[in-house]
Amino acid sequence: MFSGIRRWGRFIKFEHTVFAMVGARTAAMAFNRLADWSIDQKNPRTAVRSTLVSKTTAYGTMAGGVLALVGGAWILNPLCLILSPIAVGIVFFYSLTKRFTWGSHGFLGLALGTAPVGAWLAVRGQFDSWVPIVLGTAVGLWVAGFDLIYALQDREFDREHGLKSFPAKFGEAAALRMA
Structure with missing residues (x-):
């Protein structure tokens, strides 16, 4: 009986960890939608996004997250x-970085790299190992790398509209090498 209770307790902790992480992602995506509303309307690749939800819905989604x-x-x-x-600050800050630094891809890596650290803290309740830092760093570098590749499709748009991105500043070859 006690073994079953322990397993149930772990499931509840897992459930609340996932709940918090999905909340963070939802809030971040909604904030990004709001922060980039006018930019997304001008970009042919993202122009449809602003027609999918209203700003009111995005604000409500962000608050719920x-x-x-x-x-x-x-x-x-x-x-x-x-x-x-x-x-919350980290995942929101990323959305603003493309306005002032070509290192925005690294900030996205930082934002997503906090997930393994947060999961570790959710389970352990303390910093007691370098393992979550190593995992978070690996996730952060992986995400920054694929975001560099993903950003290639907006390179010209970013240049034309004064947005900062590594591919817009340094070009495709440098972005692929960095990724």
Whole structure:
């Protein structure tokens, strides 16, 4: 009986971890949609995005995502709750970086690289190993690399509209080498 209770407790922790992480992703995607609303309308690749939802829906989705992240963190442990505003700040900040740095791909890597660290803290409740840092770094570099490749399709648009991206500044060959 106690073994079953322990397993159920682990499932509940897993469930709340996923809840918080999906909340973070949802909030980040909605914030990105809002931050890039006018940019996306001008870009032929993303022009349809602004017709799929209203700004009101995007704001509500963002708020719901933040509540899910903070609520999940609150249930998990005090450290996750304390760090949840930092997580929100990181995932929101990425959306603004293309306005002032060609290193925005690295910020996306940072944002997604926090996921393994957050999952570790959700389960362990403390920093007690370098493992989550190594995993987070690996995820961050992987994401930054594929985002460099993904950004190639917007290279000319970014140049024309004054947006910063590594491919727009350094070109396709350099972006592929960096990726």
